[in-house]
Amino acid sequence: MREAITVIGASLAGLRAVETLRSDGFDGRITLVGDEPHQPYDRPPLSKQVLAGDWEPDRIHLAAPDRLADLRVDLRLGQRATGLDLEAHTVEVDGVTEGFDGLLIATGARCRTLPATGHLAGVHTLRTLDDCLAIRAALEAVATAMGVDPSMRLGERYLHAMTVTHGLPLADRGGSAGRPAVDATGLEGVFLAGDWVGPTGLLADAAVASAEEAADAALAATR
Secondary structure, eight states, X not given: OOOEEEEEOOSHHHHHHXXXXXXTTOOSEEEEEESSSSOOBOSGGGXXXXXXXXXXXXXXXXXXXXXHHHHTEEEEETXXXXXXXXXXXXXXXXXXXXXXXXXXXXXXXXXXXXXXXXXXXXXXXXXXXXXXXXXXXXXXXXXXXXXXXXXXXXXXXXXXXXXXXXXXXXGGGTOOTTOOOEEOTTOOSOEETTEEOOTTOEXXXXXXXXXXXXXHHHHHHHO
């Protein structure tokens, strides 16, 4: 009979697994391990309401503190699972080995990154709450540099977001050696390296502009 179950990954899937174990009658110890310091939260609003500044992070929590208490879960936030021994039934969490009777891995995926961008400042991925807040702060910096009224919601400040669907290095898509070209087909009003992307959609030799450079380019393009 299982007496201790460890769930690795403290996001939606991990939390739902804990809830299911309790609703199915499991009465043993449940440990929920997550490498982020935040309570389990819903991810879709990160690219929408939270990024736009319409919601604050506490609105996306998946469970209130009293709900987590009712689940009697040992919540281990900000800790990373770094090793697993299936024969010994042990998992290593931040260098400390601990046993389990059952193990569920619900870590999800990681973001893919564009090639040749690891050294560039201002390049972001969006998967975690911290990612979202970093992007939001960067957009706030652009708005401040442009002199936009800080009382306006972020979504009302005419700042444009772009999803890069193709970013291959070299000349395959028009870029020069070591510099990715960006396919921005159908997008207008997108700033990258201080250039205004028009309906032609292909911006070669893409780099990342500072907030000040992007603001200057935006102002120049609207005059």
